[in-house]
Amino acid sequence: LHRYPAIAAEQLKEALALRWGVGVENIGLGAGSVEVASQLIHAATDPGDGVMFAWRSFEAYPILSTVAGAVPQPVPLTADGGHDLAAMAAAITPRTRVVFLCNPNNPTGTVLTASAVDDFLEKVPSHVLVVIDEAYVHFNRHPDTAIGMELFRRYPNVAVLHTFSKAYGLAGLRLGYAVGPRQLIETLGKVAVPFAVTALAQAAGIASLEAEDELRERIDALVAERRRVFAGMLDAGLPVLPSEANFLWLAAGADTERLARLFEDSALSVRAFPGEGLRISLGTPEANDRVLSTARTAASLLAPQH
Ligand SMILES: Cc1ncc(COP(=O)(O)O)c(C=O)c1O
Known part of the structure; x- marks a missing residue:
């Protein structure tokens, strides 16, 4: 551990690329997915641009948006704790640049169905990045759930966020990643803090992927x-x-x-x-x-x- 980690984390990226059937150029890493969410906001917004999310959802969305100089656009959950996708689509403004969809949602545990997210994505302008935050994806057994990786393959403006903090049990090591379009991932690399993903986290990530x-x-x-x-x-x-x-x-x-x-x-x-x-x-x-x-x-x- 006296040595610096591999800055591009090639081995871990290769293991993730193999796991998901995507290219290494589609994977962006960070010290936890919260750091990757921050990179995504920095990459996709200019000061004053909007970042939309359901509310209540993951507490970091408004904080990260504000710190990046963007404007949070919270849209209230439905009475049964789910995303109100119709209200979200209607609330998109010319300044909205990023929409987070949290599936399952923290803290309500509700699921977005595949058909509901498809309808939503058809309404979202293609210059708006839609981030499917799947921090809890491993626990999701809903038969009709939206699946981030499928949406990434079908829509050019979709990125997926995953973490090693939850099902993998590595919260203290800090490791998360985005799967997204090549150009976006290239930009994430430019706004990322160098060496934020430690050598220990990289090794643990690779070992975890082998322990399915x-x-x-x-x-x-x-x-x-x-x-x-x-x-x-x-x-x-x-x-x-x-x-x-x-x-x-x-x-x-x-x-x-x-x-x-x-x-x-x-x-x-x-x-x-x-x-x-x-x-x-x-x-x-x-x-x-x-x-x-x-x-x-x-x-x-x-x-x-x-
Ligand atoms: C929905 C959601 N996304 C992302 C995260 C961030 O997790 P981490 O930074 O540990 O990967 C959390 C953590 O609670 C979360 O609830």
């Missing part, structure tokens, strides 16, 4: 736990949404902070968005058991008010 069987087992176990915890919360009468990610969303509205305190009192770290809801990540079976027993207590405390 182990990955599959891990994902299967998580999906089984997701079904169990979802069913338990539903049974308890809590307002939980079906999720295709590695977390569940409790649409608790005005009760959010009260519920958050209950979880915290049980030594469970959950993400609360006051007035909106709670995102609860799935953990070990033991941790999930504790989530369920807390959920039952929460439901019995809330019940008299509803």
Whole structure:
């Protein structure tokens, strides 16, 4: 580790190109996909241009946009926690340059269907870059989901974001990538911080791509736990949404902070968005058991008010 990493990370790019059947020139790397998202915004916008995303979604979208000098264009989610693609298409202005679609969505776990995204892409002007953020793609078992790589192959203005932080379990090493059109990826290289992808992250990425069987087992176990915890919360009468990610969303509205305190009192770290809801990540079976027993207590405390 006293040596600098390979600046172009050729081996990792080759492994990813092979994995997805794309060219190495279609792959841009970063220190986590959040860094690649930042590169995408810098590459595609001038100061004052618009960056659109559903809201609520990944917290970094508005922050990265503002830091890059762009203007965030949040479009509210539908009542059931999904992207409102009709409203998003209608909200595109002449200044909009980038649209993020988060599939499954963080924090609601909802999925964008293939037909809905196709309809949307037909309406989006071709100079607008559409980024399909698939940070949680490995956990997505929805039969009709949009698939980023297929969209990249069919539309010249689509890029896909993937990360090694979630299913691969390498969040602390910081490794993510975009698959996109050659010209865009070339520009990402120009705005990227040199050597941001460490030698250790590159080696871990290559090794992880060779461990697909182990990955599959891990994902299967998580999906089984997701079904169990979802069913338990539903049974308890809590307002939980079906999720295709590695977390569940409790649409608790005005009760959010009260519920958050209950979880915290049980030594469970959950993400609360006051007035909106709670995102609860799935953990070990033991941790999930504790989530369920807390959920039952929460439901019995809330019940008299509803
Ligand atoms: C939707 C989404 N995209 C991207 C990221 C960034 O992950 P990383 O930078 O660790 O790859 C996250 C992390 O929470 C996320 O939720």
